[in-house]
Amino acid sequence: MSELHFLSGNEAVAQGVRLSRPRVIAAYPITPQTIVVERLSEMVESRELAAEFVHVESEHSALALVMGSAAMGVRTFTATSSQGLMYMAECLHYTSGGRFPLVMMNANRSLALPWNIYGDQSDSLALLSSGWIQVYAETAQESLDMIIQAYAVAEDVRVRTPVLVNLDGFVLTHTYEPVIVPDQDTVDAFLPPPDFPPGYPGTFDLLRPQSLAVSAGPGDYAGFKYRQHRDMVAAAEPIRDVGGRFAEIFGRGSADLIEPYRCGDAELVMITLGSIAGTVRDVIDDLRADGLRVGLLRIRYLRPFPSEDLRRLLFGPLRRAAVAAIGILEKDISFGHQGGVALEVKAALYDQAEASAPAGLPPVRNFIAGLGGQDISRGQIIAMFDDLARAAGRDGDEPARSVRFVGLEASR
Amino acid sequence: MTISLKNLSAEEYFLGHKACGGCGGSLVVRWTLKVLGERSYVVMPAGCMSAVGFIYPQMALGVNAMISPFAATGAVLSGIAAAVRAKGLRDVHVVGFAGDGGTADIGLQSLSGAFDRKERIIYICYDNEAYMNTGIQRSGATPWGARTTTSPGGFRPSSPAPKKDLVRIAAAHGVPFAATASVGYPTDFLRKVEIAGSIDGPSFLHVYAPCPTGWACESDATIRLGKSVVDTGLWPLVEWRDGAARLNRDPEAFVPLADYLAMQGRFKTLRPEEISAMERVRDGAWKSLRAWVRESSAG
Ligand SMILES: Cc1ncc(C[n+]2csc(CCOP(=O)(O)OP(=O)(O)O)c2C)c(N)n1
Ligand code: SF4
Numbered sequence: 046m047s048e049l050h051f052l053s054g055n056e057a058v059a060q061g062v063r064l065s066r067p068r069v070i071a072a073y074p075i076t077p078q079t080i081v082v083e084r085l086s087e088m089v090e091s092r093e094l095a096a097e098f099v100h101v102e103s104e105h106s107a108l109a110l111v112m113g114s115a116a117m118g119v120r121t122f123t124a125t126s127s128q129g130l131m132y133m134a135e136c137l138h139y140t141s142g143g144r145f146p147l148v149m150m151n152a153n154r155s156l157a158l159p160w161n162i163y164g165d166q167s168d169s170l171a172l173l174s175s176g177w178i179q180v181y182a183e184t185a186q187e188s189l190d191m192i193i194q195a196y197a198v199a200e201d202v203r204v205r206t207p208v209l210v211n212l213d214g215f216v217l218t219h220t221y222e223p224v225i226v227p228d229q230d231t232v233d234a235f236l237p238p239p240d241f242p243p244g245y246p247g248t249f250d251l252l253r254p255q256s257l258a259v260s261a262g263p264g265d266y267a268g269f270k271y272r273q274h275r276d277m278v279a280a281a282e283p284i285r286d287v288g289g290r291f292a293e294i295f296g297r298g299s300a301d302l303i304e305p306y307r308c309g310d311a312e313l314v315m316i317t318l319g320s321i322a323g324t325v326r327d328v329i330d331d332l333r334a335d336g337l338r339v340g341l342l343r344i345r346y347l348r349p350f351p352s353e354d355l356r357r358l359l360f361g362p363l364r365r366a367a368v369a370a371i372g373i374l375e376k377d378i379s380f381g382h383q384g385g386v387a388l389e390v391k392a393a394l395y396d397q398a399e400a401s402a403p404a405g406l407p408p409v410r411n412f413i414a415g416l417g418g419q420d421i422s423r424g425q426i427i428a429m430f431d432d433l434a435r436a437a438g439r440d441g442d443e444p445a446r447s448v449r450f451v452g453l454e455a456s457r
Numbered sequence: 458m459t460i461s462l463k464n465l466s467a468e469e470y471f472l473g474h475k476a477c478g479g480c481g482g483s484l485v486v487r488w489t490l491k492v493l494g495e496r497s498y499v500v501m502p503a504g505c506m507s508a509v510g511f512i513y514p515q516m517a518l519g520v521n522a523m524i525s526p527f528a529a530t531g532a533v534l535s536g537i538a539a540a541v542r543a544k545g546l547r548d549v550h551v552v553g554f555a556g557d558g559g560t561a562d563i564g565l566q567s568l569s570g571a572f573d574r575k576e577r578i579i580y581i582c583y584d585n586e587a588y589m590n591t592g593i594q595r596s597g598a599t600p601w602g603a604r605t606t607t608s609p610g611g612f613r614p615s616s617p618a619p620k621k622d623l624v625r626i627a628a629a630h631g632v633p634f635a636a637t638a639s640v641g642y643p644t645d646f647l648r649k650v651e652i653a654g655s656i657d658g659p660s661f662l663h664v665y666a667p668c669p670t671g672w673a674c675e676s677d678a679t680i681r682l683g684k685s686v687v688d689t690g691l692w693p694l695v696e697w698r699d700g701a702a703r704l705n706r707d708p709e710a711f712v713p714l715a716d717y718l719a720m721q722g723r724f725k726t727l728r729p730e731e732i733s734a735m736e737r738v739r740d741g742a743w744k745s746l747r748a749w750v751r752e753s754s755a756g
Binding site for chain 1 (some may be wrong): 494495498510512514521523525529533534535540567569570571
């Protein structure tokens with residue numbers, strides 16, 4: 046029987062991991078991720094979870110270690126945040142290139158300097174091209190659910206690509222909410238066994254020795270990289286399958302890589318990701334009550350990037366009104382350019398723009414907010430929609446700054 | 458049965474690789490796997506042995522093997538060892554082969570972690586005394602006075618000093634077995650590999666492995682150098698087992714350094730008074746080594 050518990054995001058992740066029965070766990074402490082590994086070590090000590098818990102000397106070692114275990118054909122887990130994710134950077138590209146089906150939780154946190162332990166998304170955005178599937182949870186429930194689904198996706202032989210499950214530092218990792226913890230039998234039936242089947246690609250075999258994590262010259266290298274890209278793009282289908290199957294069995298969650306909210310007839314659409322989506326939804330309800338046609342697209346997966354879904358949701362035939370302006374609200378900045386998510390969204394819009402938006406693309410505003418854990422208030426979100434309304438009213442001739450830093454008063 | 462050159466397995470587990478003629482490192486890998494056999498899992502970090510052994514699609518390892526990130530040999534070995542425990546596998550060996558740079562410099566942290574956790578692994582450092590794969594740069598194990606591409610005039614930090622003592626670093630972690638060896642003394646080396654294979658915990662071998670390409674020596678000098686370095690006292694054969702250190706060779710007197718150094722172009726810039734200073738450093742190192750042996754076995 047599933048049970049209702051009052052859990053933080055971190056604890057929900059630990060429960061998701063316990064239910065997925067990894068055989069090897071290795072992790073290094075960093076705020077705000079630590080509670081995940083503390084809970085897991087308690088579960089291993091109390092034999093609630095039959096896993097090897099390895100106390101490593103660094104994040105670089107943590108990821109390298111679970112890669113070694115995955116090469117032996119067993120399910121693993123690690124978790125990190127911020128500086129730790131950066132310290133792992135080499136191993137992120139390494140493990141995805143080696144097609145190791147790993148799952149890692151990342152507590153989204155700002156990057157030094159200046160030192161700051163609070164939440165923003167600079168860390169995972171900086172590693173968007175590392176070959177990992179990236180998913181962003183909004184709630185503790187979704188965090189638990191995404192850990193379980195992440196194993197199903199990563200280990201699918203068609204995918205064999207590691208998955209990074211992101212939770213906003215503190216706002217999600219440390220906030221308590223009621224969470225349904227599924228029962229073990231249902232999860233066991235949902236996931237494949239934690240020991241990969243004999244002959245699973247990319248694992249050792251005593252009868253047929255394998256060389257893994259090899260080197261390749263220019264011709265072969267390009268082929269490996271192309272297949273890595275192709276399979277990541279194609280992973281969208283298995284992701285939907287897994288999400289759909291999960292929703293069927295567990296009765297919640299989404300099969301979609303982007304989750305729309307009151308978007309079908311919205312003229313002003315905010316695109317965001319992670320825990321701030323909840324506040325945006327509240328603001329939308331209020332503004333709707335005042336007659337404003339506003340909506341939300343919550344991006345769940347940044348990799349593979351759901352370009353087609355985005356174009357369909359913004360311009361598709363099922364829409365009941367044309368989108369007049371788009372806002373992208375995110376907690377990171379690619380210095381010298383724009384927010385990393387805005388770059389992704391704009392690239393997707395420009396692709397096939399003529400076919401998807403023959404009347405021309407609507408104006409796009411990029412709101413950079415929440416850096417280093419700064420609060421994003423309802424008032425600020427309302428002001429962002431005001432901004433979008435003004436952008437929509439312009440005839441496109443009046444130039445305007447497309448990147449806005451929100452909440453800079455404190456540093457003035 | 459004790460393994461020696463005479464009864465060494467005819468099976469080859471490191472074959473068709475692209476190492477240079479006379480490469481000491483490739484001998485270390487080849488001999489070790491003959492002792493440990495087919496139920497071995499091998500980890501090699503970035504470095505010459507992985508560069509010459511894993512060029513897709515031609516793989517040179519006859520056992521399960523993978524390349525690790527440069528700094529992560531100890532961690533990847535630990536990950537394999539953890540899975541071995543989780544799966545309850547028996548009679549397997551988890552063995553790493555890393556260069557001196559990969560061991561004494563960038564990989565020291567992950568090696569320390571693996572030692573500290575008492576992982577059941579065998580870690581073998583083949584020491585060619587420089588970063589060879591990137592073109593002979595100075596590493597933390599480059600001997601005083603040696604020429605490398607980043608110490609073109611000869612590596613001379615202040616006054617002559619002995620190399621980082623990796624075996625005593627390992628011993629300080631309380632590992633059950635740590636030893637030096639040299640390709641010039643294969644019987645001693647093979648015996649140590651056999652012991653390492655029987656240890657329930659981490660074992661560490663630091664093996665002298667000439668590199669003709671990087672040392673500017675003849676490719677048929679490998680074994681001669683491997684004997685000479687021991688006879689000169691520059692490379693003591695020593696083992697640490699269960700808390701006591703023991704000398705495997707305890708010479709009354711050392712062969713002068715001059716002949717050993719003259720066989721290698723990398724020492725060309727050394728002046729006679731520097732060679733004398735190196736001999737004094739060697740004598741000092743032996744004093745400390747003998748004291749270590751005395752004290753650890755007395756305890
Ligand atoms: C993180 C990282 N830094 C640098 C390198 C470049 N690199 C590859 S092999 C190598 C030299 C290896 O030297 P050593 O460990 O002594 O082994 P050898 O090549 O001498 O066998 C270096 C510096 C790398 N692969 N990864
Ligand atoms: S450069 Fe030296 S260590 Fe590298 S393969 Fe050649 S001989 Fe061996």
